[in-house]
Amino acid sequence: MPLSEHEQRVLAQMEKALYAEDPRLASTLKSTASAAGHGLDRRRVAIGVLGALVGLALVVVGVMSQLIWVGAAGFLLMVLGGAWAAKPHGRPHLGVVGSEGRRPGPGGRGGGGGGGGRGPKGPRPTGGGSFMERMEQQWDKRREQGPS
Template identity: 55%
Template sequence: MPLSEHEQRMLEQMERALYAEDPKFASALEGSGLRTYTRRRVYQAVAGFLVGIALLMAGMVAQLIWVSVVGFLVMLGCAVLAVTGWRKTPKPGEQPAGAARRQVQPKRSMMDRIEQRWQRRRDEQGH
């Protein structure tokens, strides 16, 4: 059910107010926040990988096998995080993977169902 003109104006006013009050939060809601989050996660994983290499080398120099094993496990875990994070990062201008599916088959939200019931009751009472 499309929004009325009044509802559309109210929605636009609320969006403008949100951008005016908290532009950082508003931009995070647009989807670019997901790209920033996954990119930051990849950078953290790369830094962790470098820490793992340092632990591996330190364990070999100090002849402590358990430190080398911990370093290797840190490297492995961070490599997995980096690869999975890099694959999930949406390209600039691209929608997140779940958004495309939602547009193909829109699910009716609970609010849509409530609104539809309300509209039906108003129509029934009007007759």
């Protein structure tokens, strides 16, 4: 249903206020909304629900005719139809969020200072080479310090 002229004006005012108050959030929301495409597609939902209903009918027919394989096929079709209907049609964009709550930019670095969420870059521990050795050293230090 299209918005009325009044609703469009109010929406435009809200967008301007959002840009004025927090431009970074507004640009993030705008880029996310334009690139998302993760919603449910009506055709996909209709096909999935139809498949689930046909599967349910096969389960009922399988039970009535005492043919286990028909009921099992119907159950499988029900599950697959439900999964097909619930699956978003776009591919999700998963990624790492930096310490400032931003995703890394296209180059893979922390989009303007997030640092990928790895914390401060300090010197590496000199004693011990492997990850497990460093963890064991930290564990030993904690045990030596005793309960706090």
